[in-house]
Amino acid sequence: MDWFVEFITGVGRFFLHPIFYLVVILSLIIGFNRVKQERRHFHIRIFDAVSEWKYAITNGLLPGLVLSLFTIGLGIVIPVGGIVLIATLTVVFSLTIRFRWLSPAFVIGLALLFSLSLPQWETGNHMVDTLLHDLSLIHPASFAALLAMLLATEAYLIMRNGSQLSSPRLERSRRGRIIGVHVVNRLWMIPMFVLLPGDAVTSVFDWWPLLSIGQESYALCLVPFSIGFYQKIKGSLPQESIFYTGRKVMALAVFMIVLAIVTYWMPLMGIATALLAMIGRELISIQHRVQDDDYLYFSRRGHGLVILGVIPKSPAEKMALQVGEIITKVNGVSVASVDEFYYSLQKNRAFAKLEVIDTNGELRLVQRALYDGEHHELGILFVDEEKTVDREQVG
Incomplete structure (x- = not known):
């Protein structure tokens, strides 16, 4: 007691x-x-x-x-x-x-x-x-x-x-x-x-x-x-x-x-x-x-875009995209900048097909239908060297 x-x-x-x-x-x-x-x-x-x-x-x-x-x-x-x-x-x-x-x-x-x-x-x-x-x-x-x-x-x-x-x-x-x-x-x-x-x-x-x-x-x-x-x-x-x-x-x-x-x-x-x-x-x-300081992981590569962040509950999270993966193609078009990503994504507003190099260096295909009311930019964060820090975009 x-x-x-x-x-x-x-x-x-x-x-x-x-x-x-x-x-x-x-x-x-x-x-x-x-x-x-x-x-x-x-x-x-x-x-x-x-x-x-x-x-x-x-x-x-x-x-x-x-x-x-x-x-x-x-x-x-x-x-x-x-x-x-x-x-x-x-x-x-x-x-x-x-x-x-x-x-x-x-x-x-x-x-x-x-x-x-x-x-x-x-x-x-x-x-x-x-x-x-x-x-x-x-x-x-x-x-x-x-x-x-x-x-x-x-x-x-x-x-x-x-x-x-x-x-x-x-x-x-x-x-x-x-x-x-x-x-x-x-x-x-x-x-x-x-x-x-x-x-x-x-x-x-x-x-x-x-x-x-x-x-x-x-x-x-x-x-x-x-x-x-x-x-x-x-x-x-x-x-x-x-x-x-x-x-x-x-x-x-x-x-x-x-x-x-x-x-x-x-x-x-x-x-x-x-x-x-x-x-x-x-x-x-x-x-x-x-x-x-020896290496910059989240910087522009010779090809593709490195995923800096994924917004929770967004289409990107539902597509199982991960921080550090590299998106090389969007809807069949090679991308190397945020502007190219936007342009290729807008080619088909109802569907997104991505070619992604995962963190193990292996290529995988990710695709998903997009619906009304969902995040219109998939919910991926990128680094765009062509813009200032305060104007970085969400992809």
């Missing part, structure tokens, strides 16, 4: 946590900004503005449940001061509007470093000093384990959901050419149960109900953790690039798990764990940017 009451109370505390509302607000901002950019470049939105909010909430539910089992099973205890520190760092990084800084490598990594130094400070404010003293109760291995698990969760979300809502954009290359890019700006909320030490909690909030386990008392609290991810892709397919990044983040997470185990026996290794996590995560981002 005590477990059930504490569980219900812990869930209720979740909706008192400011990070929950912060993630909701930020995900909506991301969505409206994405729609604004899509309309500026293509005069049409691709996904609705609330898609980020829906995915931010739902994608993290299963990982949060798994992490809860691990944290409680391993007996990882984080005092209120630690939760407040993580929340504070999350808010600070969110204000930069660069959500890649919300990777656990940076948020939990800095929290781990601060937990080793801040307890020495005194502000004169009783509540603040109590929260700072709480940090001295944290074993570095607890934060190290939390860092490793959340970093593994980031890798999982990147590989599984990272390419969702990939948004096409247009920009100029270093040589002044108009090229296509894909931008992924994601935010996920991970609701996770954590154990808080009873004495530390009641010293700040004397009304907080406790759960007794043996001789010790703990508070069970559902805490929202946030994970951010940003990546711009111009040298490869979005799905491939993002999945590859996720694999590298997973490799870093496995390394952090090993360091977390070492930290349990050698607490000072917590400093190295935090620093290596931050350095490793930043190196992954730098490596992507360097490699991505």
Whole structure:
């Protein structure tokens, strides 16, 4: 009965946590900004503005449940001061509007470093000093384990959901050419149960109900953790690039798990764990940017038009056209520009027959009848080098 009451109370505390509302607000901002950019470049939105909010909430539910089992099973205890520190760092990084800084490598990594130094400070404010003293109760291995698990969760979300809502954009290359890019700006909320030490909690909030386990008392609290991810892709397919990044983040997470185990026996290794996590995560981002500059995937080819984007629920989506495929012929006519695509498409307003080279380099034929009321331009986004960025067209 005590477990059930504490569980219900812990869930209720979740909706008192400011990070929950912060993630909701930020995900909506991301969505409206994405729609604004899509309309500026293509005069049409691709996904609705609330898609980020829906995915931010739902994608993290299963990982949060798994992490809860691990944290409680391993007996990882984080005092209120630690939760407040993580929340504070999350808010600070969110204000930069660069959500890649919300990777656990940076948020939990800095929290781990601060937990080793801040307890020495005194502000004169009783509540603040109590929260700072709480940090001295944290074993570095607890934060190290939390860092490793959340970093593994980031890798999982990147590989599984990272390419969702990939948004096409247009920009100029270093040589002044108009090229296509894909931008992924994601935010996920991970609701996770954590154990808080009873004495530390009641010293700040004397009304907080406790759960007794043996001789010790703990508070069970559902805490929202946030994970951010940003990546711009111009040298490869979005799905491939993002999945590859996720694999590298997973490799870093496995390394952090090993360091977390070492930290349990050698607490000072917590400093190295935090620093290596931050350095490793930043190196992954730098490596992507360097490699991505080597090739322009969404640029004009010698033949055909590269599909930069496909509008959901459009004829193009129903024809199973994919981002990165190359349309070489429309209704039997070879096309190498957006104007030629339009002209060939208008030759038969009731039917579209396309010759397409898929992402594996194989030729396939796609055809479909067109009906009244459907998107009159199939719903394909292209790059047209002959036009300015603000006048790019939808095909």
